[in-house]
Amino acid sequence: SERVAKVVLVDIEGTTTSISFVHDVLSKAQLILRQDIEGTTTSISFVHDVLFPYAKQNVEKFLRDSWEEDDIKRIVQDLQQVPQYADYKALLSGPPTEVDVDLIAGFVRYLIDQDLKVTPMKTLQGLIWAQGYANGELKGHVYEDVPAAFEAWRAAGLQIAVYSSGSVAAQKLIFGHSLAGNLQPYLSAYFDTHVGHKQEQQSYKNIAKQLKEDPKQILFLTDIPGEAAAARCAGLQAIILKRPGNAALADDQKTGFELIPDFKPLHNLKVPVNKSQA
Numbered sequence: 001s002e003r004v005a006k007v008v009l010v011d012i013e014g015t016t017t018s019i020s021f022v023h024d025v026l027s028k029a030q031l032i033l034r035q036d037i038e039g040t041t042t043s044i045s046f047v048h049d050v051l052f053p054y055a056k057q058n059v060e061k062f063l064r065d066s067w068e069e070d071d072i073k074r075i076v077q078d079l080q081q082v083p084q085y086a087d088y089k090a091l092l093s094g095p096p097t098e099v100d101v102d103l104i105a106g107f108v109r110y111l112i113d114q115d116l117k118v119t120p121m122k123t124l125q126g127l128i129w130a131q132g133y134a135n136g137e138l139k140g141h142v143y144e145d146v147p148a149a150f151e152a153w154r155a156a157g158l159q160i161a162v163y164s165s166g167s168v169a170a171q172k173l174i175f176g177h178s179l180a181g182n183l184q185p186y187l188s189a190y191f192d193t194h195v196g197h198k199q200e201q202q203s204y205k206n207i208a209k210q211l212k213e214d215p216k217q218i219l220f221l222t223d224i225p226g227e228a229a230a231a232r233c234a235g236l237q238a239i240i241l242k243r244p245g246n247a248a249l250a251d252d253q254k255t256g257f258e259l260i261p262d263f264k265p266l267h268n269l270k271v272p273v274n275k276s277q278a
Contacts, residue, residue, distance in 0.1 A: 035163070038164065
């Protein structure tokens, strides 16, 4: 049976690589293919070995250069409101006498090391990366099968959207300054932790509402079983990407989900035909 969909919604890390469908499910459904970024379109090693260290190395200088800007002041205020801020201050040898660049830069490095998905930190990371992309120090990694899949889906009339824990600004940078060129024209919507965290069912309901689609018309592509399970609980369909370098999956994590190695099986996705036209 032919695969059909209306929108492809993609995850980034470990995901923007492969989408494989259960034929019977897809043949009758209008699906939004939702892709995560890390492990899906972009290798996890790029995020952890290139982007995170770049942010850590440059956060202090970036804050020094922009400390008085209103946007940065807001981010600094928001960082002081997150629960981890008290935890970090407790680790210091003495209580800080003032909120300064050194304190906030140290806190951001701590959050990155802990791999904590804190929204204001992700926003700040995105701004630091933007500077790196603008001056040519950074290029976004995407798997080699991603551009061809994006091209095929758009040519077939599909929309493509992204959901990642990285900020929308950072998502646009990865796709706008990728090794394959500017892929942003293929993408129609971006979602980050402002809609909720990726292992929470409500986040996927929020996305479906913003996309004005029935959840069951959405296909979510991710490398994380917990995210796939949350999406499915919200009524979405989900496929797990098993790209090289992605975390190994236990047998119980694979149960009930289709696993695919890259996006190539989905190049022939089509927009559903109205019954009146069939």
